[in-house]
Amino acid sequence: MPRYLEGWIKDVVENALRRPYLSRAREKPVLPLIPRIKKMKESGLNPIIAEFKRRSPSGFAQDRDPVEYSRLMEQNGAVAMSVITENTVFQGSYDYLYTVGKTVKIPVLMKDFVVTENQIDTAYDLGADVVLLIVRILTERELSGLLEYINSYNMEALVEVHDEQDLEIALRCGAKLMGVNSRDLISLSIQKEKMMKILEMLPRDVVKVAESGIETKEEISLLKEKGADAFLIGSSLMRDPDKIKAFVSG
Ligand SMILES: O=P(O)(O)OC[C@@H](O)[C@@H](O)c1c[nH]c2ccccc12
16 A cells, blocks of 8 residues: 555545435436547547546646536547546545536546445446546455446446556456556656556557656657557646647647
């Protein structure tokens, strides 16, 4: 368990167990992300997953209106929206997830430190289509159980890996959609070389998402060469939303 998580992972679990929105029944169908990524790639555009993110432990801070922001991302061709729901460190909330899910007609990813099935029930109730699972904070058994649980809702799991060992575990668990995070969970530094090495190691049939620290179109092109199919971008788009146009155009 990364050190900076130890202090508050208990809060995360307790929060999850509370299931504040249990009574809010889902009103919309689940939208699959993998076929949309493939289709977009075929049409020569870059599949960008735009993340609504307000704070992060690396010091990032930016406040925007979730409705306005997600609408702008959708209008300019983002393939999906990611919404951070973790509250203690990232100041995300389930409300943002619900609001974004009601606003856009593209798939929505719940970004959190998911360790219980309750969190997945909440994701479904609030309209998420994809749920993030971070290999590093789970045992292999937990990962495989949670992955299956997500699939039982017809949602997709984005399985996040940081190194070769994570990658092997994710493959054994049958992950079809994988995120390679360039941010080291402990030092919080961005390690692009490492991300590219991992991307190159992934099998062809796995849909690969490059995550964290992406700021330019040149970086997207380079990551594409290394095998990335889609790009998850938070901070740089939250700072300058107009960059979405250039990022999407292939
Ligand atoms: O803001 P960035 O550097 O573009 O990164 C987005 C996303 O990859 C990052 O927010 C993230 C990746 N994995 C996570 C797990 C939990 C919380 C946040 C994350």
